[in-house]
Amino acid sequence: METDMVRNEQQTAASGKEYIEILGDTVVPVRILSAIVISICLSIGGYFLGKSIFPKIAEAKMVGSYSLLLGIAGSVIGLILCARLFKPSRILTEDDTSKEGLEEILTSMQTDPQAEYELIKDDPVTKKEMEELGIWESFKNSGGRKQP
Template identity: 30%
Template sequence: MMPQLLEVWNDTVDPKHLIGGIAIGVGIAVPAYLISDQYFASRGDETLGHSYALLIGIVGCIIGAVITGVLFKPKRVITTSDSDTRNRQEILDEIVEEYGDLGDPRELRPAVQEEVRALGLFDALVENHEARAQEKGGEK
């Protein structure tokens, strides 16, 4: 049975793991800060000692976060669906209606064209641009 999950800061968490993670973080960071504060205070400059102790407390937080990340794996379940049956041209038409003409993708810098090709959108963008150019030509 799947445990009850919560959404915290747009992430899905198990409440028990959240409490455990907080306990680990506090259990490492607070003693690290307090012990180092005592140590540096006994060594001389108290203001500088507090600063170093705070830095060590922050390092303790990072160590606690790493330990928590290793112990408690993510609970995200990513699903994809093909429920959107519209084709790319319909979606591109909606984008053009909302944001305006996208322009000719062949005029993009080569690096950007490469990224658009990697996404599999280059041909669809060219087709959309040419169809819009023909529409504009036919209206005049």
Template identity: 45%
Template sequence: MSEERAHNEKPVTYVEVIGDTVYGKHLITTIAISISFSLIGFFIGKQIFPSIAPEEMVKSYSLLLGIAGSLVALFINTILFKPKRTLNEVPSTSDELEDVYKQLRFDIEEERQSILNDPVTAQEMKEQGIYNMFIKEKEDKQK
């Protein structure tokens, strides 16, 4: 039975949006939820505020209620659609870093020199635990 179900399932299609890959149905659903709650908030405001607010402020207050609806939609979307990405962090070595810099056509020696010349940057990198990835190899070569 499980083999039969696996053959009948449609392949999942993903869409790239702002540099991230998302499931198309989830994207459409989140957009629909967001638009709906925003418009509902706005139109409720247009009905409520004329009786309690000055005439010139009704549109502004309605807009604020629409923005509040967007925030409610954001909260609902975060509950409905949890991130599916898992990040596996592994410590990088200076050699791996050098390979990445070569692929990107950056000069790692220039980067190392700028780190050594800027004590604030060096201190921040030490606090983040990435200083040795950049500087360790250079120190080893000098010895």
């Protein structure tokens, strides 16, 4: 029944296209709210469950520590549960970057290709990353030439 609820929520979210941005990620508000509620309930529930169980089986000075560990275990269970319930719904596609595409991206970002090239050519870390991604040559051809 719970999986049916999640499927219905996913279909509603996919058709409604209602998203919010949190920490640079785009999410469905119902999903994030559900994940927060699940995590809070399991972690606090674990803590209070420990507060009621551990006085019967542990020393009095260790009850707080054991309860805290049970609350942390509840948080981990909540993490696993939310990861299973709310799968990412993104579709990532990769396109080959051409010289024209790179220039279009830099133009849409309102940056000067020449200025960006001048900044990056002396930065060995960024240059190496771009070489590993296979975009350094395109970037160099786009920004390395003098602009009229």
